[in-house]
Amino acid sequence: MRPESLLVPTPAGLCCPDGGFHIDPLRPVPRAVITHAHSDHARPGHGAVLATPETLDLMRLRLGDGFAGATQALRYGEAVTLDGVRVSLHPAGHVLGSAQVRVEKDGLVIVASGDYKDRPDPTCTPFELVPCHVFISEATFGLPVFRHGDAAAETGKLLRSLALFPERTHLLGAYTLGKAQRLIALLRAAGWERPILLHGAAEAVTRYYAGRMDLGELRAVRDAAADELAGAVVLCPPSALGDRWTRRFPDPIACFASGWMRIRARARQRGVELPLVVSDHCDWDGLTRVIPATGAAEIWLTHGAEEALVHWCGTRGLRARPLHLVGYGDDEEVEAIEAAAGGTTEEPA
Numbered sequence: 001m002r003p004e005s006l007l008v009p010t011p012a013g014l015c016c017p018d019g020g021f022h023i024d025p026l027r028p029v030p031r032a033v034i035t036h037a038h039s040d041h042a043r044p045g046h047g048a049v050l051a052t053p054e055t056l057d058l059m060r061l062r063l064g065d066g067f068a069g070a071t072q073a074l075r076y077g078e079a080v081t082l083d084g085v086r087v088s089l090h091p092a093g094h095v096l097g098s099a100q101v102r103v104e105k106d107g108l109v110i111v112a113s114g115d116y117k118d119r120p121d122p123t124c125t126p127f128e129l130v131p132c133h134v135f136i137s138e139a140t141f142g143l144p145v146f147r148h149g150d151a152a153a154e155t156g157k158l159l160r161s162l163a164l165f166p167e168r169t170h171l172l173g174a175y176t177l178g179k180a181q182r183l184i185a186l187l188r189a190a191g192w193e194r195p196i197l198l199h200g201a202a203e204a205v206t207r208y209y210a211g212r213m214d215l216g217e218l219r220a221v222r223d224a225a226a227d228e229l230a231g232a233v234v235l236c237p238p239s240a241l242g243d244r245w246t247r248r249f250p251d252p253i254a255c256f257a258s259g260w261m262r263i264r265a266r267a268r269q270r271g272v273e274l275p276l277v278v279s280d281h282c283d284w285d286g287l288t289r290v291i292p293a294t295g296a297a298e299i300w301l302t303h304g305a306e307e308a309l310v311h312w313c314g315t316r317g318l319r320a321r322p323l324h325l326v327g328y329g330d331d332e333e334v335e336a337i338e339a340a341a342g343g344t345t346e347e348p349a
Helices: 053-063 151-164 179-189 200-210 238-242 244-248 264-269 284-293 306-315 331-342
Strands: 008-010 013-016 021-023 031-033 046-051 068-073 079-082 085-091 099-105 108-112 134-139 170-173 196-198 218-220 233-236 253-257 274-276 298-304 319-322
Touching: 046 053, 053 068, 053 200, 134 284, 134 306, 151 170, 151 179, 151 253, 151 274, 170 238, 179 200, 179 233, 196 200, 200 218, 200 233, 233 238, 238 244, 238 253, 264 274, 284 306, 298 306, 306 319
Parallel strands: 021 031, 031 046, 046 068, 108 134, 134 298, 170 233, 170 253, 196 218, 196 233, 253 274, 298 319
Antiparallel strands: 008 013, 013 021, 079 085, 085 099, 099 108
């Protein structure tokens, strides 16, 4: 069987015609396999959704109980056969419940990565290398300029600022699914013991995480007294950093945790005083480490800087091509889309 017949790019997303399913479809389809619960990958309205238990929980939390006609949970490493195609899910290391999708038929194995990272993250299952014939990799940070460094060292910058400016609130902009909870865990590991305050948009998902791991004391920012805000860490969506919501805090310092903070112009454009280079995607080194390690002879690249990785693969003797799938964004773009859909990032009074 040819790989191009097993998984086919379509306007609705990546489709497996023989199995009768799409992977992370962009529009409602009869059967969807979802890699993780970020809204550019997990959309409502499908007839049936197959995903990890955590991804289904998070979709339900964010989209409501009726987000799909039917759901089926599949744990890591378990397999199901869909119309003769064997499908299994494997840890992607991106956020809680995130998965790579392994698709097999007639001895041909294709792995669709979804979003992934191979760096340590205490809030989700570590990335698993899955051998395959064809590897479909994201390329969000697929340029050599993107080298993210050590997340703990970036957290250290925040702690030094907190020590230097104990009277100022530190507003920490972070994507509300995955990044926010990882930052909390990093702060706790570094010894920060004070309550961490949550913007309303971050509460539900963070409470879900906290039911599965120790994140220390968490409080809603709306419940905090005025004298508790000085020197506090407040987690919020990045889009909230420019809201009038910020006026309630004493001389706030705008912080933003993103892989895009490697580009200082982005930080300046957004008025970010303390940029933190922390990403839940692979950087260039991660991508070029994982891709050859899969053993795949053919690489398909999607949603990102595809052409640079196509060239790199060619220098390593790997066949590579871009899929040119549209509709998938990086975390910063997705946060903006969700804010626009909700109309505001400001908390209710």
